[in-house]
Amino acid sequence: MSLEKPLIHFRRVGKEYGSTVVLENINTRVKAGEFVTLVGTSGCGKSTFLKMLLGTEQPSSGSALFDGQPLAQEPGPDRGIVFQKYSVFPHLSVRDNVLVGLEFARSPWLGRLFGGARQTALAEVDHWLEAVGLTRASHQYPHELSGGMQQRLAIAQALIKRPRVLLLDEPFGALDPGIRKDMHQLLLKLWQEYQLTVFMVTHDLTEGFYLGTRLWVFDKTRHDTQAPERFGSTITFDLPLEKTGRSDLVAVESSLDESRRLAPAA
Numbered sequence: 401m402s403l404e405k406p407l408i409h410f411r412r413v414g415k416e417y418g419s420t421v422v423l424e425n426i427n428t429r430v431k432a433g434e435f436v437t438l439v440g441t442s443g444c445g446k447s448t449f450l451k452m453l454l455g456t457e458q459p460s461s462g463s464a465l466f467d468g469q470p471l472a473q474e475p476g477p478d479r480g481i482v483f484q485k486y487s488v489f490p491h492l493s494v495r496d497n498v499l500v501g502l503e504f505a506r507s508p509w510l511g512r513l514f515g516g517a518r519q520t521a522l523a524e525v526d527h528w529l530e531a532v533g534l535t536r537a538s539h540q541y542p543h544e545l546s547g548g549m550q551q552r553l554a555i556a557q558a559l560i561k562r563p564r565v566l567l568l569d570e571p572f573g574a575l576d577p578g579i580r581k582d583m584h585q586l587l588l589k590l591w592q593e594y595q596l597t598v599f600m601v602t603h604d605l606t607e608g609f610y611l612g613t614r615l616w617v618f619d620k621t622r623h624d625t626q627a628p629e630r631f632g633s634t635i636t637f638d639l640p641l642e643k644t645g646r647s648d649l650v651a652v653e654s655s656l657d658e659s660r661r662l663a664p665a666a
């Protein structure tokens with residue numbers, strides 16, 4: 401076992417909603433700087449896992465530590481999230497959308513920044529717009545942006561809070577393949593430049609293999625056909641990607657096919 405202190409440490413973590421067991425017995429350690437990609441059939445609890453990391457959901461059992469401390473019971477600036485459907489404000493310009501992210505992180509009670517503080521904040525906003533390639537769109541409104549640009553905006557909004565952990569929930573699922581490739585390059589650049597720890601859910605296994613340093617498969621190890629909600633998913637594959645090859649991709653693919661076959665029809 402590595403002596404390096406993990407950034408994230410889950411021990412026997414479970415999550416239930418009423419009598420529905422979504423996740424069970426999650427045991428894992430993630431070091432700062434890892435890029436974890438998460439795959440698994442629809443409904444197996446991937447978003448729930450991210451929400452626990454974010455702090456909008458709490459584990460029902462077990463221990464979940466962030467930097468040695470119990471995960472905060474609320475979202476904090478150290479964790480930022482990007483969803484598939486863009487989460488920006490339609491009535492604000494690109495620049496103001498990113499500024500709002502900062503205002504909220506800095507002064508959630510006071511809201512707006514004024515004067516010198518606002519000027520400093522705007523310089524920071526412009527830095528992040530440049531980092532995601534949106535400088536020329538800074539005065540446009542979200543409805544004037546393509547899907548890829550909207551996701552760039554959502555990423556800038558998350559990153560301006562300078563989170564250590566970036567959570568991405570199928571962020572490129574709605575984008576065309578060509579645009580996705582650009583987004584992959586952007587994400588890899590940001591991950592390295594800002595030394596982020598990334599957790600990214602994807603339904604595209606190839607994307608998961610390409611981007612991650614580590615890939616997790618979420619799946620049930622126990623099934624009850626009479627009561628499918630009785631057992632939860634856990635991490636059934638944990639692959640260090642630097643060391644793996646194509647044969648692992650095939651193995652994961654067939655395991656996902658198998659669990660789709662077993663899953664009750666949605």
Ligand SMILES: Nc1ncnc2c1ncn2[C@@H]1O[C@H](COP(=O)(O)OP(=O)(O)O)[C@@H](O)[C@H]1O
Pocket residue numbers: 417420422440441442443444445446447448449
């Ligand atoms: N707030 C909630 N209350 C009750 N059940 C929920 C809630 N959120 C998620 N679930 C259930 O948890 C399961 C996992 O959902 P989710 O984490 O969204 O899966 P995934 O992201 O892998 O598709 C689903 O069966 C879903 O219905």
Ligand SMILES: [Mg+2]
Pocket residue numbers: 446447448569
């Ligand atoms: Mg989901």
